[in-house]
Amino acid sequence: MRFKTQLFALVLSVLLPAFVAAMLAIWYVYEEEKMVQEAGLKEAARALSLLVDNELQSRQRILRTIANDPSLATGNIAKFYEFAKKNAASPETTIVLMAPDGRQLLNTRVPLGTPLPTERPASIEDLMRRDGGITPLVSDIFMAPVAKRFDFALQVPYMERGEIRYFVGMGVNVTAIQALLAQQKLPTRWLGAIVDRNGVLLARSRKPEEFVGRSSDERLQRLFASTSQGLTRSVTLDGVAVKTFFHRVASSDWTVVLSIPEEDIRSSAVRGAGIFAFAALLVLVVTLLLARRIGSGVIQRMQRLEEAAQALGRGDPVTYTAQGLVEVDAVGSRMAEVSNRLRLSQRELELRVAQAVADSERAQRALLQSQKMEALGRLTGGIAHEFNNLLQTLSTSLQLAKRTHDTERLHSLLDTCSKAIKRAKTLTGQLSSFGRTQDARLETVNLHRQIHEFRQLVDNVLPASIALEIEVEEELWPVTIDPTQFELAFLNLAINAKDAMPAGGAIRIRVSNEETPPPVEGLPPGDYVCISVADSGIGMTEEVMAKALDPFFTTKKVGEGTGLGLPQAFGFARQSGGTLVLSSQVGEGTRVDIYLPRAADAHADAASTPAQRAANGGPQVQGTVLFVEDDALVRESVAPALEAAGLTVILAENADAALARLEAGTKVDFVFSDVVMPGTLTGIDLARAVVSRFPQMKMVLATGYSEHRVSIPGVQVLAKPYDLADVLRLLTRAG
Structure with a gap:
């Protein structure tokens, strides 16, 4: 076990009994807080019942004042109607004058003379049977027959020579009691309610429109009827478990109910106990801090030595300050010395690795370059070898052709040249497979x-x-x-x-x-x-x-x-x-x-073979052709061939010169042009200009190799080297 752990265990052995005692004290405070909280809630329910009682007595006083109007003594019902309507407690208050048998004589909610109900509310009848109606009464909640709303009624008798001549009643909408409840601004989670003698809700602090007029739990009804105040556990109509504090309203036998979620009561007690717990915890923390400070003075030198060892293990530089203990300082100094040696060795190793990586990268680049040069050399060397053989054959055959006058020998030499050309065409065809596809x-x-x-x-x-x-x-x-x-x-x-x-x-x-x-x-x-x-x-x-x-x-x-x-x-x-x-x-x-x-086109045409193209022959073509070619040798060989086929040939060295001739008004029937040429325009540019500006002319392009695709409606494309028969065939088909 480490020395630091032993010191900590010693401190805990002293503090643990004190901590247990503190927990017991916290529990006691928690229970006391709950009792205080419940006593306060009981008092709140009582105070609310007094407010309701005051409200009802205030309305009874208003009702007595109205009943004492002289017009009632003289029997002037119309005048009493105006006086009662004017002095009603609020626009929502209804004054009703009833005969002793219960018939309504007037109701301020409707015009005088309107037919009125002939019976009192059932709760008023029940109360009158107890004392004959000679005392002021407060009814339970009922559905008003005229206004069709939940009301309650107050009633006082009008006595004349010791007999009841009239009953003056006041119908009050339950919203008046609801407003009184709302003025208390109860916490959101609390539930305040007022129930009548039968346990029916008159007012409720939450969702009154949903619950007013509904009966409370039967157990609560029996409890409210049996005792005037108390505390019980229950479940609200919307399913919340609560503690319920209730107190009866003296003047009406209604009951004020105050329901609080049990967890809110507990949380209040917890807050009180929490303050005490915080104080106890604060004392404990202070004590531990003091103990730690005292212990740190003992183990501080060992911790610094441990930190030096950890830094050495991570490879970090070790800086050690003497602590005053010879043995500890000797170990710390040795660690600092070893750290310096390790860092020097690490830097040297990193330099060597970096140098080795750089050498390897240079060697790799050199190898790749060598491989590229080898491949390029093999390609160019092979091309040079093949074409040198072909050029040698052509050169020798042409030299011999100049020296001989033997027709048969001359034809044989020309056949040899044709074979060399055919072989060169095959070789260029093979080489073209390494470039771009030609349209x-x-x-x-x-x-x-x-x-x-x-x-x-x-x-x-x-x-x-x-x-x-x-x-x-x-x-x-x-x-x-x-x-x-x-x-x-x-x-x-x-x-x-x-x-x-x-x-x-x-x-x-x-x-x-x-x-x-x-x-x-x-x-x-x-x-x-x-x-x-x-x-x-x-x-x-x-x-x-x-x-x-x-x-x-x-x-x-x-x-x-x-x-x-x-x-x-x-x-x-x-x-x-x-x-x-x-x-x-x-x-x-x-x-x-x-x-x-797979080709996008569903239809595939059979490719015509060279033999088939030869069978088509080379037709004679009449007309003028503008031949555009930048290579002089090609112009010197192709132009006479076109003339031999019956065409009049006009030459142009590039597309710029050809377009200038056309714009100058030169009359031609065909334009036969190379694709790649020097100048500002290519053969493709010339073709576009001819198609758009000279649509009557027929256009054919010849290409040996081009980076650009040719896709111009009405323009035929011919691959170099070409046969004269193919040129003439395309000229007749162009356009």
Whole structure:
């Protein structure tokens, strides 16, 4: 046990008996306060009964004054009516003159001569039977037959030669007694009430309109009839448990009732006892404070040593002041010394950690930059390698074409140039899958038809040792894609699968609708068409999978592949609004899932193939075309071709110059323009101006790559590089 606890127990052993004695005294004070409170409430009930008695006697005096009017002695009823009405105690007071047999002769509440009731209230009749009516009477509450309200009545006899000639009565609305009760301003939780001889409520301090006229509890009625004052426990008509103090009104035998919730009486006693308890508690607290102060002088040195130990445990600096005890001061000084050494070590460790974190971040940034540069270098190097081979082929073939006069040899060289151009077109198509989708290439298609058209092409690529299985749902949703890019991606996936199975195997292709695809990063919820290509090949290692989607990354030997197969398929999927998911395990094969979003258009047109476009031919077109192209080489090659097709060609180097020619009044039938050009206007801006200001002209745009979408009604879009036949076909369809 700590020394401080022992000192505290010693103090309690002295104070505990005193505390018990104080509790007994508090209980005594509590009981005394309750008795005083109840005595005061009894006196309040008595005082209220005196007020009611005074009120009734005051009205009796008024009634006697009215009864002594000389007009009554002379029998002048009309004059007495006016006098009584004028001298009534209040407008709500009614003066009634009755014959000895109970017939009403006049009632100030109604005009003189109005037919009146012939009977007295029952309570008046009962009282008159006791003494013959020769004394003033106060009735119980009754429903007034004329006013139809709760009233009570006072009655005095008019005597003439020792006999009763008339009875003069005063009908008073119970609100007069209610007003007297309201003037007392009882506390909100208290309930004051006045009941008649039968225990019926005449007035009530709370909700009088609801309870006046109702009978009180039968037990209370018997109690009020048997004794003139007292105290009892009861429950009010609205269900509140109370202590009830009652006192009878002398002049009327009514009873004044004062009901207080028992908890209010207790709370009043508690307040009195609480004052005493507070004083006792204050003495106890002062005593404890004095004891604590005395004890603190004993244990103060130990507490300061404890504080120094706690600071050392938290790692806070320890500052210790000598307390005058050699042993305690030695321990405190040692703690301060250890604290200083620990803080120095902590600062040194923090500096080393911060330096290590900074070095790690620099290394990470350097690694990321190196990886970016490696990917960029692989991409640009691959592009340069491929195009250098193509340029070399073109350059050599053109040089040989200049030196030969052999027509057959010249055609062979031109065929070689065409093949190089076709290969370059394929390569740029593969590269364009890494950029933005071009509107000129987008079509809403049915993959069911597309895949079955491409199957023959894939069958020609695959050897006999590889089986091709294709499963396509019948009701596939349409998708919006670039058909050429899709064909290329489909072929690339088949070739990659073939290369992964040198000893043969199987390629399984399944195309299905996916309403809720599995969670895929970057793929929002929606409807998708899933193209799944799985092979039974050698699979990929984790290192190869990490780079498999990088452009120009390949595990094949030089000359066997460009490394654009999977990256092109991935770029196609992302361009189309979907994504590509790659999964593979060494020895178990590879699976590629391409998710394409469902097209908003319900109708899908079959994409026309290059063969079909060639079959359409290149019709001769008559008219004048404004050819807008900023590249001089393109102008020099395309313009003669357009002229050879029968068109008159006007050249413009940019959209600004073209619009100036049109505004100057140059007559043209067609405008054929590039999209991206130097100057303040683009081909899209020119197209908008032509459509709005020269609607009779037909407009065609050609684009190799543009950041902007082309969506102008009546404007056809052609993808570069284009065939002359396609240009002529669109010129005839434009507008």
